[in-house]
Amino acid sequence: MALTVKSTDDHALLNAEHELWATTFSYIKSMALKSALDLRLADAIHHHGGAATLPQIAARVTVHPSKIPCLRRLMRTLTVSGVFSVVQQQDVVVPAASVSNGTCNGGVAAEPLYALTPVSRLLVGSRNLVSIITMLLSPNFVTSFLGIGAWFEHSLPDPCLFTQAHGEALWTMADRDATFDALINDAMVSDSSFIMDIAIRECGEVFQGIGSLMDVGGGLGAAAQAISGAFPSLECTVMDLDHVVAKAPAGTDVNYVVGDMFESVPPADAVFLKPAALWRLSLDLDVRSGGQPSAPHACRSQARIWRDRRHLLCFLCASSDASVESWAMCGTSVCGPVSSQIRSDLASGPWCPHDSLLDVDDAWVLHDWGHEDCVKILKNCKKSIPPREKGGKVIIIDIVIGAGPSHVKHRELQSMFDLYMMIVDGIERDEQEWEKIFLEAGFSGYKVIHVLGFRSIIEVYP
Incomplete structure (x- = not known):
């Protein structure tokens, strides 16, 4: 019997209800x-x-x-x-x-x-993804998204989702909580090892024909070690901050050098910027001293902490003799739930002149940085490599929204990943957004290679 208009409408309603319940029960x-x-x-x-x-x-x-x-x-x-x-x-x-x-x-x-x-x-097995999935499903990460609706109601600048939920930045929590820090570290190692194995098998040619590779912000060198193992003649070096390099493992074929990607990048035939996994290996802080007091917190690079890294301040007053009340008021207006802790900390001191404070940036590569910061990083990378005709290039592993397989689940994962990066004020980019960054950084061209599922390999040429 043919469906009536009424029964057809009911069928559509039931299908819609099914989708709504399925999404709710995700x-x-x-x-x-x-x-x-x-x-x-x-x-x-x-x-x-x-x-x-x-x-x-x-x-x-x-x-x-x-x-x-x-x-x-x-x-x-x-x-x-x-x-x-x-x-x-x-x-x-x-x-x-x-x-x-x-x-x-x-x-x-x-x-x-x-x-x-x-x-x-x-x-299961030696290359499993248990650590990264465990991190993503841990309470500290999941609960960060329970307040996303309220987050949208506030004007910028505003704490990221993680800070809004927990009253402190993700890296601050990791710094004081060894278990949480280990959770992050293990997650980054598992994801990096997994994706690098596939990248080398599926697109190893991007590492061929170059004599030296600089892994910028490479942490403890998991990715560089995988590349070095696959290409023994390739000289691989990891550049990172001094407190990261101090923890570097001994007895590997990888070299380590202290540096700051916002200042300069050591010379090499190619520069490698991995996806920062989901986060940055070891949650390393890009701690750069100096600079003048900033206006109210407008981006991660303006977040400040005491030199002993115990007291998070999202606002730096113009002078060191500011009253406790004015500091606390700044904390209240900017940090919300962290304000009471700031008030308590500041009331007990000790006072510290503002030039003894440190700028703190989340030292995660590219997808955790805004447009201008990415341009600055890539400009420094461009200065360190030879011209295109001599093989110079930057190799990036990251998400390119809209790239790769066109099926719905693939696109859905990319868009969810982009939304997920709001947990630390990060962002994923489509090809047009990547292209704009590359051109502003002075590069002549790029190629997106779709071999890593929802992620891509990008070769960028000077």
Whole structure:
């Protein structure tokens, strides 16, 4: 029977309701994945050769026996979402004590055999992505987005989402919380190792024909070590701040040099700027001394802290003899939830002259920087490399919104990644925005190479 107009309208309404519910429940999907990481479900299945029954899984994870029926429900959700799959039914003996809710009283039952999928295989093995996903799903990051609606109601300048939610900058929290700092560090290493392995396999030619490579802001050198291992004749150097270089591992084929990408970049045939993973390896601060007191906080480069890095100030008064009340008022008007802590800190001192304060920039590469800062970084990169005809270039790994596969999920991930970068006032760019930066920095051309899924490799030529 043909659908009537009324039934067609109802069908459309139900489809719309489905989309609305599915979008609303997206966080359930994420939390189910987080549970899989917390319980190490993928490891349990991997232990059994890549496929296991629920009793086998339960025997290897820390699930209370009374929660096994709930574990079955979790596995069903993870299976529907593609994290795991059901490959066959297997007859197993089910103890009566392990079965509840009226399913059976023990005996023989058909047990689903859960298997790893391409998604969950990324959660096991030496090159797994557990650390980066664990970081992204951790409470400090997730709760930062609960106030995004309120954030849009305030005029700029305004604290980023992370600062708004927690009353302190992300790097400040990492500095005082060793566990949080380790979470970030492990996440950056896992993402960098994963993406560099693929970049070298799929597009290794971008590193061929050059004699030296300068990894600017390269942290502890995970990316440079991967490149050096694949191209032994290529001299790889990591440039970073002194407190980062001081932690550099010994016994590698990578050289380390202290420097500031806002001041200059050491000469090399090519400069490498990795995606900063999602963040910057080690959450290193670009601490640059000097300069005059700034106007109210308008960008990350105007954030200030005490030299001992304990007191975050989002506003620097014009003189060191400002009253406690005026400092606290600045904190209240700019920092919101951090103001009470500032008031307490400043009331107890000690006072410090303004020229002893340090400028603090989030030292993450390109997608964490505004337009003018990116231009400045790239201008310094251009000065350090030979002309294009002699092989000089800058190699960037980052997102180019709209580039790569055109399917909806790909575009959706890129747009969500861009929104996610608001957590630290970062941004992802489309090709036109990248091109504008390259031209303003004095480069003659560029090439976008689509071999890294939602990310791209960009070669920029002087």
